[in-house]
Amino acid sequence: MRKTDYMASLESKLSNLPKEERLEFIADYEEHFTIGLANGRTEDEIAESLGKPDKVAKEIVAQYNLEVAHNHPSMKTILRASFAAISLSMFNLIFVLGPFVAIMVIPISLAIVSIALILSPLLLLIQEGFSSAFWIQSFLLIGYVGLGMILTVGSLKLLQLCYALIIRYLNFNLNIVRGGQA
Amino acid sequence: MNAQWKKGILELCVLLLISNKDRYGYELVEEISKKFTISEGGLYPLLRRMTKDELFSTYLAESKEGPPRKYYAITEKGEEMKEKLLYDWNDLKHGVNQFIQEEVDQIEKN
Numbered sequence: 001m002r003k004t005d006y007m008a009s010l011e012s013k014l015s016n017l018p019k020e021e022r023l024e025f026i027a028d029y030e031e032h033f034t035i036g037l038a039n040g041r042t043e044d045e046i047a048e049s050l051g052k053p054d055k056v057a058k059e060i061v062a063q064y065n066l067e068v069a070h071n072h073p074s075m076k077t078i079l080r081a082s083f084a085a086i087s088l089s090m091f092n093l094i095f096v097l098g099p100f101v102a103i104m105v106i107p108i109s110l111a112i113v114s115i116a117l118i119l120s121p122l123l124l125l126i127q128e129g130f131s132s133a134f135w136i137q138s139f140l141l142i143g144y145v146g147l148g149m150i151l152t153v154g155s156l157k158l159l160q161l162c163y164a165l166i167i168r169y170l171n172f173n174l175n176i177v178r179g180g181q182a
Numbered sequence: 183m184n185a186q187w188k189k190g191i192l193e194l195c196v197l198l199l200i201s202n203k204d205r206y207g208y209e210l211v212e213e214i215s216k217k218f219t220i221s222e223g224g225l226y227p228l229l230r231r232m233t234k235d236e237l238f239s240t241y242l243a244e245s246k247e248g249p250p251r252k253y254y255a256i257t258e259k260g261e262e263m264k265e266k267l268l269y270d271w272n273d274l275k276h277g278v279n280q281f282i283q284e285e286v287d288q289i290e291k292n
Contacts, residue, residue, distance in 0.1 A: 028207055028226045031251060035208040038247050049222050056223030063227040
């Protein structure tokens with residue numbers, strides 16, 4: 001592959017990165033090509049040994065997204081980092097998506113339960129209408145709503161914990177030595 | 183014994199190379215790929231991450247052969263990390279060697 005094509009492909013795959021990061025990496029790979037050529041290698045050889053530009057870009061993006069997630073953990077950054085990691089390889093499809101789903105199932109189910117509990121008065125109303133059945137059961141609602149609120153707080157805390165767990169796992173996963181192309 | 187050693191191997195190699203003398207990216211890629219099959223393109227994001235972790239500092243230096251090169255120089259934090267990773271590696275090596283020794287002895291007895 002020609003150097004200009006390689007660099008163009010790499011640059012376009014890095015377009016979502018902040019400018020500073022992107023320029024730093026472009027400079028690194030430009031330097032790599034320059035020195036390689038000075039050492040008598042061909043553009044093709046150098047491109048071959050670096051690996052396909054879209055694969056290299058994926059590794060760069062995965063590393064960067066993980067950093068962002070680490071510094072600003074939120075649903076958005078965690079999702080982005082996880083999917084960037086998943087996109088790296090077939091291996092990761094199983095070994096990142098799996099744990100990700102397994103970990104996130106718990107706080108999400110808890111959140112669903114707590115929302116349902118908080119909405120329980122409405123749900124009961126829909127079911128019974130303003131009938132005597134409603135009023136008889138309504139005293140339970142105080143308990144349900146209260147429990148729902150407690151569980152909401154609990155599930156938010158749990159969510160933070162799960163974010164931290166996912167970040168640690170992604171870090172571990174991203175830094176395993178990979179042989180060859182992956 | 184922890185699984186962190188896998189993460190540490192490339193880091194350790196880079197730190198060892200840089201602690202002896204400042205190096206530029208291409209040099210590091212070349213040296214490491216002599217011993218391991220790695221995705222060479224993937225080394226640069228690792229270097230960037232280690233730089234952000236303050237394990238090295240970087241500077242540009244003029245070169246006779248062309249445009250200025252980015253050199254990586256080890257920091258004190260980097261030296262500490264190097265020592266830690268060396269320790270972990272020796273620990274692991276020791277453990278594995280013991281296992282091997284025991285199994286070999288078992289085989290010889292039987």
